[in-house]
Amino acid sequence: MLSNDQLETFRTRGYVNAGSLFDPERLETIAKEYDRLVTFDAQVLGNEKDGVFPYRAMLNFRSPELAACILHTPLLEIAVQLLGPDVRFWWDQGINKAPGSGSPIAWHQDNGYQPGRMPEYLTCWLALDDSSLENGGLQVVPGSQADGYREHEWQGVHAVIPDGTFDVDRAVALDARAGDMLLFSSLLLHQTVGNQTQDRNRRAWVIQYCRGDQRNDVTGEVYDNRPWAVRDGEVASELVSERPFELRREHA
Numbered sequence: 001m002l003s004n005d006q007l008e009t010f011r012t013r014g015y016v017n018a019g020s021l022f023d024p025e026r027l028e029t030i031a032k033e034y035d036r037l038v039t040f041d042a043q044v045l046g047n048e049k050d051g052v053f054p055y056r057a058m059l060n061f062r063s064p065e066l067a068a069c070i071l072h073t074p075l076l077e078i079a080v081q082l083l084g085p086d087v088r089f090w091w092d093q094g095i096n097k098a099p100g101s102g103s104p105i106a107w108h109q110d111n112g113y114q115p116g117r118m119p120e121y122l123t124c125w126l127a128l129d130d131s132s133l134e135n136g137g138l139q140v141v142p143g144s145q146a147d148g149y150r151e152h153e154w155q156g157v158h159a160v161i162p163d164g165t166f167d168v169d170r171a172v173a174l175d176a177r178a179g180d181m182l183l184f185s186s187l188l189l190h191q192t193v194g195n196q197t198q199d200r201n202r203r204a205w206v207i208q209y210c211r212g213d214q215r216n217d218v219t220g221e222v223y224d225n226r227p228w229a230v231r232d233g234e235v236a237s238e239l240v241s242e243r244p245f246e247l248r249r250e251h252a
């Protein structure tokens with residue numbers, strides 16, 4: 001559970017480090033499954049000039065061990081604190097800013113990837129390695145979630161907030177130790193820089209949750225293709241949704 005101070009930090013700054021929520025054995029399993037799935041051979045992002053890096057969406061589809069971690073009680077107790085007693089799982093992805101992968105993921109809100117579809121939701125960023133600006137870590141603009149949604153433009157597959165439309169001087173580095181779970185609002189402005197090191201991976205597994213009654217802002221459709229994680233305050237025993245989720249249709 002988050003303490004009152006942590007809750008206050010999340011509400012005012014838009015992010016908080018929840019520390020270690022998985023024990024070392026579980027983290028080892030996560031890292032093993034991640035390394036099996038998030039590889040240069042499977043899929044990469046970034047550009048050839050600056051150096052590409054491995055990316056993979058919905059690891060839970062390919063790993064029962066990782067699917068189980070999405071229903072990890074200590075994580076969901078926090079999700080309930082932030083989203084209420086009904087929570088659906090929204091999305092997960094692995095991103096490894098591998099050594100020498102200099103491409104950034106430029107400034108955005110996670111909502112920028114859901115144009116017209118979503119109010120605020122919750123991003124949980126699990127560091128599998130120590131992460132800092134040297135090896136491709138996060139920068140955030142504290143408090144930026146309070147100003148709501150900003151216009152993004154598509155740059156290839158990335159939704160990006162154009163330069164000059166916010167005060168980049170307010171950005172701070174959001175470092176993490178391996179095992180830390182960073183929580184942030186989907187409206188928080190953030191980016192990750194390139195990995196300048198030659199020997200340090202920067203692996204992150206990102207898990208996102210939304211409120212159980214989340215609707216598509218445009219069509220009014222309830223997201224009942226997203227599995228329940230918590231219902232009436234009870235953590236689900238498996239990821240089950242009313243309708244199947246089609247990865248290609250929604251995210252091609």
Ligand SMILES: O=C(O)CCC(=O)C(=O)O
Pocket residue numbers: 095097105110190191192204206
């Ligand atoms: O981990 C990264 O490099 C990027 C994470 C990010 O920006 C996101 O998940 O929205």
